Amino acid sequence: MGCCSVTQRHVGITEVGPDEMELLEISSPGVWGLSEMPFPSPPLSELKQDTHSSVTLVSTEGPSSQAILWGRSRQELHQLVYSKPISSWEGQSAPAYGEIVWSSVVYLHNHHTQEMTKRYLVLFSFHLLILAIDDRKQAFIYEGILPLSGTSAQALPPDSKMKDAFEINGSMVEARIFICDKSTDRAVWLENIEERRKRALSLQLSPSHSALSYLVPCDKTWKKEELKRYLLQAPIWQWEGTPIQHLGPMGYLSLVHVVNAQWQEPQERLLLLFPEDLLLLSLDSRRIQVKYEGRLPRKTIKALERSALPGRLQFELTGEFMMPLLVSCHSEEDYKTLTFQLQQPEQNSVLDQAPPPLIPKKRRS
Template identity: 30%
Template structure:
């Protein structure tokens, strides 16, 4: 039995009832906002034909699936909240929904940066449609804020569950599940934020300026599998790695933090990677080796990042070996351009930008750089750096901005 005084136990129950009511009512308000967004604004926008079907899909992504998962969560919360307090297992409910909420929101957050580009491209038309449908002026701001609500809401769950835990008796049946749900939803929010920042960085690189880009343009490399910052060698030189299905691209950042600089492009067919043990000089590092290159030591910001890089690179190496065994080896040998270490050498900067069309990213020359362009790259770069530093913090709120 609990040793908590009767009056304190009663106060816990009163406070818990208030917390539960707040969780349910705020979830109900969130569901209403999502439904209003879809029915009152996005559906008329779809029928307006101001953008292509592909662009519309990039703008809304899986917003309807997000709305559905929150409707289901709300229905379950309403049912649980009607039970006697001793039988309410809200923590368990959130645990059971965690995997679905994670996957749906991860997909939404990964595509959100492209939605931002679509909004910027059609801002005048979107503003007019939003206001015509009843949105307060400026209508474009209503759309922008509304599309950011899914990940803003996601960021609140750990705090609400933590508040619920504070008002649970130590022997309450749901206390353990509530404690676990706090950490799980904090992790889900952090992963989704990290994914969104990664995609912002990826889009910034591919749609911005990469000085001295060499060889085939970015659209020929396929989708970016992973992108992230590492440090090279004992000097800890800041570098960015971009992993494609057949290449690993190495970039650095200009001194003004205004653009990215091409450092090299390693074909995966010519390299291997291995995990390095921690020592006094390096920690969380892996080594990139190849018969035609000097070995490269890449130092990651965490053990998780180290293992993720190794796993993803090795997976692509395995995929490439399977493809190579089923291809025409004689043709491959005749067409392959020999690769050597000189491909890692810097070249005089050439300025390019990548313009986004409906289905792919292509490269085109950009006639002139502006301080506004520099500011955009700097903003994304600073946001990414800020995120990577706080990614593994055990507590703290994330400010979600579009």
């Protein structure tokens, strides 16, 4: 989701990942980019630069040819993630997330069943990919990808029953507990995740690196589709309730202005239609951050048309547990789609009325 146009060094990768922006910050001769480092990549704190701008790489593992899974090295597994189709994959392709920083086999702890199942974690520059493992087919199964800027990782306390485990949680994701083979593996994961999380947050706060500044206003179809993908991955301030990824497929998205009895000026909002909910989000003044404003069950609200005049496309959004909102759309397409999707059938419709009495047929003489 990066906005930089620097070409990636990884063979066969044509899309640009956000980690390329950090490569621009490293200009000293002799310093390697992430794509040039031998696998496995060491923690960032173990990259020490001397007075001659050289780099000492301290690895916590053996050589890159060491078998990690299915007799394959970590580097070979990275190539597999990049190049081979992954079952149940969703969203943009793996190369679009940039370079792989670290990966390893871990065990996912199920809180309800207390079972532990094998997983392969893949850390990109700003995302964490979770893959289930099919040993019979020697293939991966997609289970989700988490934005690091919206998550945090912490080691479980020493008195925990699970040794060498760490937990990943966040306001928009369900907490997951992963167990490593040894304490050094857990230390590598915690250090890299924290370092990348800080970088992701710092880049998100920079207007020049914000995808929102390019996608809003979403006045074109391709912008709306890209914005949908962005909102499913980016952190949303003050999020509450069910994660956005669990609300179902996003049907429609529109940037509107809303007014109610308490606001003196129209407020800009993003309206997102899900199968059972209408989600309201706001943007900050620089349009680099998204904030949660509320979620309305669609079965409790309805849209009433107020004006279909050009330049004044307005409808009223009403419901039992909300103040009426006057919604102004920017395009006729948004107006027609939203009013059609949010209209509810009238209670006293013709179908609810008693049928007319039957007229007996005339007898032939």
